[in-house]
Amino acid sequence: MKVGPSHAASILPLCLEAIFFQRGGRDIIDGISAQIVAGPRTVIVGPNGAGKSVLLRLCHGLLQPTAGVVRWSGPDVRNAQQRQAMVFQRPVMLRRSAFANVAYALEVAGYPSRERAARAHEALELVGLASLSGHPARVLSGGEQQRLALARAWTLRPEVLFMDEPTASLDPGAAQEIERIIGAVHAAGTKIVMVTHNLGQARRLGDEILFLHQGRLIERAPTDIFFTRPASVEAVQFLKGELPW
Amino acid sequence: MVTAGDPRLVQIVALSLRVSLSAAFIASAIGLPLGALIAVTPFRGRRAVIVILNALMGLPPVVVGLLVYLLLSRAGPLGAFGILFTPAAMVVAQVILIAPIVTALARQIVADGWEEYREQLQSLGATRARLVATLLWDLRHSLFTVLLAGFGRAAAEVGAVMIVGGNIDGVTRVMTTAIALETSKGDLPLALALGLILIVIVLALNAGAYAVKETAQRRYG
Numbered sequence: 001m002k003v004g005p006s007h008a009a010s011i012l013p014l015c016l017e018a019i020f021f022q023r024g025g026r027d028i029i030d031g032i033s034a035q036i037v038a039g040p041r042t043v044i045v046g047p048n049g050a051g052k053s054v055l056l057r058l059c060h061g062l063l064q065p066t067a068g069v070v071r072w073s074g075p076d077v078r079n080a081q082q083r084q085a086m087v088f089q090r091p092v093m094l095r096r097s098a099f100a101n102v103a104y105a106l107e108v109a110g111y112p113s114r115e116r117a118a119r120a121h122e123a124l125e126l127v128g129l130a131s132l133s134g135h136p137a138r139v140l141s142g143g144e145q146q147r148l149a150l151a152r153a154w155t156l157r158p159e160v161l162f163m164d165e166p167t168a169s170l171d172p173g174a175a176q177e178i179e180r181i182i183g184a185v186h187a188a189g190t191k192i193v194m195v196t197h198n199l200g201q202a203r204r205l206g207d208e209i210l211f212l213h214q215g216r217l218i219e220r221a222p223t224d225i226f227f228t229r230p231a232s233v234e235a236v237q238f239l240k241g242e243l244p245w
Numbered sequence: 246m247v248t249a250g251d252p253r254l255v256q257i258v259a260l261s262l263r264v265s266l267s268a269a270f271i272a273s274a275i276g277l278p279l280g281a282l283i284a285v286t287p288f289r290g291r292r293a294v295i296v297i298l299n300a301l302m303g304l305p306p307v308v309v310g311l312l313v314y315l316l317l318s319r320a321g322p323l324g325a326f327g328i329l330f331t332p333a334a335m336v337v338a339q340v341i342l343i344a345p346i347v348t349a350l351a352r353q354i355v356a357d358g359w360e361e362y363r364e365q366l367q368s369l370g371a372t373r374a375r376l377v378a379t380l381l382w383d384l385r386h387s388l389f390t391v392l393l394a395g396f397g398r399a400a401a402e403v404g405a406v407m408i409v410g411g412n413i414d415g416v417t418r419v420m421t422t423a424i425a426l427e428t429s430k431g432d433l434p435l436a437l438a439l440g441l442i443l444i445v446i447v448l449a450l451n452a453g454a455y456a457v458k459e460t461a462q463r464r465y466g
Binding site for chain 1 (some may be wrong): 369
């Protein structure tokens, strides 16, 4: 059984070069430059409206920056778009079975039909949904749907998995299960880039923290350092819960 | 008359169904993908296209009948086909009449669905053709109602089929044209029987569609 991304040469690092994103005359992303490298789990935190979700969408290519460049600059960036996946806060399931939802992703990605079934089953197994594979996806619980969304993303063996607050609308038990799966996906070699405003989760899952504030990247640090010795005033206030607005 | 299965009646009802179902089928084959494509493709002038489509939903059947008549008449550009005053001409007229309805309603339903699916499907890297197919399939239960709306409009309309079909007994006489004729002749029993059947058919179809939609909603969410 093959696990881990199927390409030897990575699309990472991802270079953000002075990117801006405006909407309605407002700078949502206000000049961010950063390099996201293979390996550590990158967690993006910051107060509401800091531009976390928009930054994630810019990285994944769902939005185009109004200025600046988002560039995959690894040794092999062919089909970069197909070698990344995203899990959203609220999973969007197709009106078909759980299994068919995973198989659909494989079909879109161009896997031959004979490979799809085995891969889809494997992914459902990983997220603990094998027994529900025949159930219509939309009638699954919120936690089950999010696990299915992870299976659908993971089955593509992405090199990078973006996640936008994947547990924000789930109860603690379901969130814990999602965190376990994220750990497994990372252990199998997928780069994790995740937005959360659950600081406990950021601590548990993050190797490095990117702290956003009003569209700017204020601070970037290893997780333990960010939480124990934040360098910026904004981060100190954010961690204290004294949000400056 | 209805229960006895009067052969005249049966023939008229059968032709009505044949013509309107064919028209609904062809209009859907055109309108569903077209509506979905318009919904998921941003292009210059899309607003104008949507306004025109919505306006075309209100096309007066007699005007469509007249236009198709001119096109298909012996001296007209498509006169060589010789299909004026045949069921084929009636299907053509009804397709023109209901294709905009199917397209406009499908566009609206798919556009609403697209809001929800857009980021997920773009993230998976679906091509535009696949987007259209996926959305049409996923929204099939709502779109079924669109099909019915198209069929209902076709089955109930009289002006266009009267002009291009000619209401020829045994050839192009359908329920609505027969009702109009029999009423003007004073044969009210036949007119009433046909009217009753028409209403029952439309009711039964809508009840069926409602049941299908409800069941599907429960099963697939």
